[in-house]
Amino acid sequence: MGKVEGSFTVEDMKNVQINIGAVIKEEEEWDQPMGPFPYPSIAKLRDWDFKLTDRYRIYYNPICDRCTLCTYGPCDLTGNKRGACGITQEGHQGKLVLLVVLIGCTAHCAHGRHLYHWCLDRFGDMPFDMGPEIDVDAPLTRTICGIKPKTIKDFGPVLSYIEEEVSQLLACCHTGQEASYRDFDSKALHAGMLDSLGKEVSDMIQIIAYDMPRGDPDAPLVEIGMGCLDKNKAIFITYGHNVAGAAESIFYAEENNLWDKVDIGGVCCTAIDNTRIGEGLGHPWIKKNLGTKVKVAGAMGWWRKMVRAGVMDCVMVDEQCVYCDVLEECSARKIPVIASNEKILLGLKDRTNDPADEIVDDLVNFKVPGVIVLDPIKAGEVGIRTAIAVKPERAEAQANIFLTEEEFNKHVEACTQCNSCAFVCPPHLKISNAMEEAAKGNLEPFSSTYEICVGCRRCEQVCPQDIPVLKCYAYANQEYIKNQKFKMRAGRGPVLDTEIRIVGAPLCLGTIPGIIALVGCANYPNGTKECYDMAREFARRGYIVITTGCMAMDMSLYTDEEGRTIWEEFPGAFDGGNVCNIGSCVANAHGHGAGIKVATIYAHRNERGNYDDIADYVLNKVGVCGIAWGAMSQKAASIATGFNRLGVPVVVEPHGVMYRRAYLGRTDVKEDWEIIDARDGSKVYCEPAPEHLLYVAETKEEAMLMLAKLCFRPSDNNAGRMIKLTHYCDINMKYFGQMPPDWPIYVRHASDLPLVYKDKMLKELEEKHDWKIDWKRKMILEGPIRPSEVAFDPTNIERKIRVRK
Amino acid sequence: MEMAVDTTKNPVPFEMAEFHGPEISKTYKTKVLGAIIKKSKRPLLVVGAELFDDPVMFDKAIEIGKTGIPIAATAHSIKGFIDRGYTENVYQIGFNPLANYLRFKDWMGLDGKGQYDTFILMGIFYKFASATFSALKNFNRDIRRISIDRYYHVSADMSFGNLAFKPDDYHAAVDEVIAVLKK
Numbered sequence: 001m002g003k004v005e006g007s008f009t010v011e012d013m014k015n016v017q018i019n020i021g022a023v024i025k026e027e028e029e030w031d032q033p034m035g036p037f038p039y040p041s042i043a044k045l046r047d048w049d050f051k052l053t054d055r056y057r058i059y060y061n062p063i064c065d066r067c068t069l070c071t072y073g074p075c076d077l078t079g080n081k082r083g084a085c086g087i088t089q090e091g092h093q094g095k096l097v098l099l100v101v102l103i104g105c106t107a108h109c110a111h112g113r114h115l116y117h118w119c120l121d122r123f124g125d126m127p128f129d130m131g132p133e134i135d136v137d138a139p140l141t142r143t144i145c146g147i148k149p150k151t152i153k154d155f156g157p158v159l160s161y162i163e164e165e166v167s168q169l170l171a172c173c174h175t176g177q178e179a180s181y182r183d184f185d186s187k188a189l190h191a192g193m194l195d196s197l198g199k200e201v202s203d204m205i206q207i208i209a210y211d212m213p214r215g216d217p218d219a220p221l222v223e224i225g226m227g228c229l230d231k232n233k234a235i236f237i238t239y240g241h242n243v244a245g246a247a248e249s250i251f252y253a254e255e256n257n258l259w260d261k262v263d264i265g266g267v268c269c270t271a272i273d274n275t276r277i278g279e280g281l282g283h284p285w286i287k288k289n290l291g292t293k294v295k296v297a298g299a300m301g302w303w304r305k306m307v308r309a310g311v312m313d314c315v316m317v318d319e320q321c322v323y324c325d326v327l328e329e330c331s332a333r334k335i336p337v338i339a340s341n342e343k344i345l346l347g348l349k350d351r352t353n354d355p356a357d358e359i360v361d362d363l364v365n366f367k368v369p370g371v372i373v374l375d376p377i378k379a380g381e382v383g384i385r386t387a388i389a390v391k392p393e394r395a396e397a398q399a400n401i402f403l404t405e406e407e408f409n410k411h412v413e414a415c416t417q418c419n420s421c422a423f424v425c426p427p428h429l430k431i432s433n434a435m436e437e438a439a440k441g442n443l444e445p446f447s448s449t450y451e452i453c454v455g456c457r458r459c460e461q462v463c464p465q466d467i468p469v470l471k472c473y474a475y476a477n478q479e480y481i482k483n484q485k486f487k488m489r490a491g492r493g494p495v496l497d498t499e500i501r502i503v504g505a506p507l508c509l510g511t512i513p514g515i516i517a518l519v520g521c522a523n524y525p526n527g528t529k530e531c532y533d534m535a536r537e538f539a540r541r542g543y544i545v546i547t548t549g550c551m552a553m554d555m556s557l558y559t560d561e562e563g564r565t566i567w568e569e570f571p572g573a574f575d576g577g578n579v580c581n582i583g584s585c586v587a588n589a590h591g592h593g594a595g596i597k598v599a600t601i602y603a604h605r606n607e608r609g610n611y612d613d614i615a616d617y618v619l620n621k622v623g624v625c626g627i628a629w630g631a632m633s634q635k636a637a638s639i640a641t642g643f644n645r646l647g648v649p650v651v652v653e654p655h656g657v658m659y660r661r662a663y664l665g666r667t668d669v670k671e672d673w674e675i676i677d678a679r680d681g682s683k684v685y686c687e688p689a690p691e692h693l694l695y696v697a698e699t700k701e702e703a704m705l706m707l708a709k710l711c712f713r714p715s716d717n718n719a720g721r722m723i724k725l726t727h728y729c730d731i732n733m734k735y736f737g738q739m740p741p742d743w744p745i746y747v748r749h750a751s752d753l754p755l756v757y758k759d760k761m762l763k764e765l766e767e768k769h770d771w772k773i774d775w776k777r778k779m780i781l782e783g784p785i786r787p788s789e790v791a792f793d794p795t796n797i798e799r800k801i802r803v804r805k
Numbered sequence: 806m807e808m809a810v811d812t813t814k815n816p817v818p819f820e821m822a823e824f825h826g827p828e829i830s831k832t833y834k835t836k837v838l839g840a841i842i843k844k845s846k847r848p849l850l851v852v853g854a855e856l857f858d859d860p861v862m863f864d865k866a867i868e869i870g871k872t873g874i875p876i877a878a879t880a881h882s883i884k885g886f887i888d889r890g891y892t893e894n895v896y897q898i899g900f901n902p903l904a905n906y907l908r909f910k911d912w913m914g915l916d917g918k919g920q921y922d923t924f925i926l927m928g929i930f931y932k933f934a935s936a937t938f939s940a941l942k943n944f945n946r947d948i949r950r951i952s953i954d955r956y957y958h959v960s961a962d963m964s965f966g967n968l969a970f971k972p973d974d975y976h977a978a979v980d981e982v983i984a985v986l987k988k
């Protein structure tokens with residue numbers, strides 16, 4: 001039995017119990033030796049970060065050239081000048097990136113912390129049981145912390161570790177602390193890793209406590225869309241990310257047989273988690289498949305459109321991506337608001353300790369526009385009772401939600417085509433054109449751009465004529481709103497070990513061309529359909545497509561020629577040609593988890609306290625690429641950065657420049673692509689695979705090309721490289737009209753060449769690139785960056801060298 | 806030649822809040838912009854997928870290309886050139902990696918002949934283009950940044966004023982620049 005090094009202190013923490021005896025016991029039960037980096041502090045994985053950023057150059061595009069963080073400022077840093085404190089523009093940008101990633105990271109971690117306390121209070125400690133098909137059950141926790149949790153309580157020290165690191169990292173942003181942009185970036189990567197860990201903790205706790213699916217490829221199909229909410233009943237909307245209060249509203253409706261009186265719908269990630277309740281291994285008292293009674297109203301980007309579509313009577317907000325004008329939007333329509341989490345209090349009065357009857361009474365009689373109720377059980381009860389009781393009271397307000405024909409005509413005719421609105425519209429909609437056509441009786445431009453409008457309301461704020469643009473949209477799309485009824489697969493949760501056993505080899509050899517992980521939320525550059533198009537393109541090509549959160553909801557809103565949603569068209573396993581809804585955005589951690597599991601289950605790598613080794617494996621051997629399309633919040637920055645530290649490239653939409661930073665490779669610098677062959681320590685110049693780590697794409701077409709390209713890995717065997725190259729070339733041919741100009745750099749051997757293009761390619765290699773070809777045997781004699789070798793074992797980490805030459 | 810369009814008016818960023826800092830682009834007459842581009846030794850025209858929204862701009866880009874200025878076609882805009890049979894000095898490259906290469910003094914360019922001295926942009930998603938001008942403004946000041954986009958670009962060195970909602974004026978302005986290049 002080995003001795004566990006290190007200690008940690010947790011002060012004033014409810015429900016946390018740590019004693020060394022427990023840790024030693026843990027060690028006995030887990031025979032895997034501890035790796036070099038359990039609970040890594042800031043500088044521990046810095047070498048790995050520098051390896052990444054030596055190759056993937058840190059690229060900043062400042063959004064503001066000034067710094068105003070201290071009283072010396074404003075400092076003009078244009079042209080990489082130094083501020084009064086001595087920081088460069090690069091350093092300042094690195095600091096801002098770190099701050100953004102920390103904001104995202106703390107959102108996920110604090111979510112987990114709230115669930116941790118609440119679930120222990122509500123359900124008591126529960127065994128951490130991921131079911132018979134998952135043995136590697138909390139891959140990030142094992143890899144980063146070196147522990148194997150046994151119960152919910154075991155996640156306490158993990159949360160404490162994240163909290164300590166976050167506080168250290170935030171301190172680095174103080175003027176006069178860190179100066180180097182490279183170190184700021186390493187710190188951002190650290191925060192990104194902590195973010196992934198916080199997400200895993202959050203989702204694991206809720207999976208256990210609310211009995212959510214443990215990796216069920218056949219998780220039930222649930223209803224999604226504004227049209228599926230039954231207007232004959234009261235409609236209660238739960239909006240945000242933290243299922244605690246929403247779950248209580250569901251329990252209340254169930255216990256009191258209220259389903260014929262109320263429909264519960266969710267917006268944003270709470271919506272997904274509502275529908276996962278009771279679909280796991282069984283629970284002491286949660287009814288089987290309870291979550292399927294709840295509906296998904298839609299992704300967060302639809303929020304303001306939903307308010308104007310009159311699909312709700314009462315709203316409960318919890319935490320994270322909630323629009324800050326939720327109270328104003330709702331009170332204007334007599335929709336009572338319940339704030340159920342300390343993170344969003346909206347200036348309301350805290351009524352947690354008042355009797356439910358009194359709170360309901362005040363809300364139903366509109367004495368207050370909203371209340372704070374921080375006890376989830378009471379918030380759930382108040383929400384359901386208020387929704388039912390307020391429905392008749394707000395009948396008049398509800399009746400006036402849509403503009404009348406006369407009002408609509410008056411507004412569209414008032415438009416002077418001044419285009420002030422188009423000046424500020426994120427997806428550049430020509431609203432004046434929609435107004436002009438509508439004035440002529442043609443509503444088509446309003447219909448065809450409804451899904452592209454991101455509902456930001458900037459247009460309304462600048463319109464000199466005070467035209468309520470979003471209300472005009474709602475008026476013109478009433479039929480669509482009524483018929484927005486689709487199906488979504490409830491979030492299935494983690495990837496099964498059994499699935500990894502099937503796909504591990506084909507993924508590492510390349511014969512399953514890659515895993516495409518789609519995330520995103522509201523700020524799509526060109527509408528929600530692009531999510532659907534991208535997921536479908538890759539599922540049809542045999543990639544494993546995984547998605548979460550608002551992206552999963554948004555891709556549910558379309559059907560194929562046979563009327564099937566993407567969930568009905570493709571199966572939901574973690575396998576090639578499947579589309580998996582993993583869960584809400586905290587469930588993104590299972591995407592990281594899948595990469596770790598390939599390394600541990602398929603390749604037998606030790607994950608325990610061994611983060612850089614696993615990340616090195618993923619970077620060199622697991623063809624996986626993330627995409628954040630329509631990503632809006634700081635959480636998307638932390639999610640992407642967490643993926644990057646684990647060696648997973650990420651593509652972001654053009655709005656992603658607001659995150660200020662990319663990681664881009666230079667194919668013209670040979671030395672950047674030197675890699676170690678772990679068999680003997682020899683150095684090999686490799687093709688740039690993957691070429692970039694964080695990439696901003698201009699269009700959907702470019703994003704798809706990059707997704708295919710960033711799945712190349714040095715370890716691809718010939719069949720795998722051929723398949724990947726086929727998709728890369730094919731996507732370029734399909735959308736760009738030519739072969740990708742850089743295809744030759746990915747060719748190591750004639751058998752890497754796609755069969756359909758083989759002869760043409762060999763000819764081009766000979767004629768344009770001076771490669772030597774043996775035409776009789778159709779072999780390449782000279783030319784490639786390196787030969788292909790089956791036993792090549794690429795690594796970036798010296799300690800992985802087995803025998804030195 | 807008669808210069809019809811006043812491209813110096815209306816220096817308002819397309820997304821109103823796009824003000825990066827103290828150093829902001831001036832607007833120039835087409836004649837001046839054209840002359841500066843013509844004088845540059847290593848110019849690069851960078852165009853993107855917004856050209857598909859106004860396809861005549863592909864023809865104008867090709868006209869510029871024919872004056873000897875190489876074209877970087879970002880996103881899938883290369884397709885517009887291929888469809889028009891123009892492939893001579895046009896290169897497919899992503900806007901993000903291109904911007905990354907441009908900030909390194911030792912980059913040898915798309916043709917291997919050396920770093921560029923003038924970056925001329927049109928037809929790229931506004932926010933992305935704006936952020937990229939900013940990257941060059943801050944991290945490689947050896948490259949002159951010229952916008953001949955329909956939008957005023959605050960982080961360029963030289964730009965047209967905003968012509969976003971005056972397509973005829975915009976087309977005429979680009980034609981005037983082309984006329985100078987052809988002289």
Ligand code: SF4
Pocket residue numbers: 067068069070071072073074075082083084085086087175
């Ligand atoms: S932190 Fe530094 S750069 Fe920022 S305002 Fe203060 S002195 Fe200027």
Ligand code: SF4
Pocket residue numbers: 421424425426427428429431452453454455456457458459460469470
């Ligand atoms: S609300 Fe819609 S139309 Fe108005 S500015 Fe925002 S995206 Fe454009």
Ligand code: SF4
Pocket residue numbers: 414415416417418419420421422431432435459462463464465466467469
């Ligand atoms: S700002 Fe108002 S008046 Fe002007 S074009 Fe837009 S909708 Fe019409």
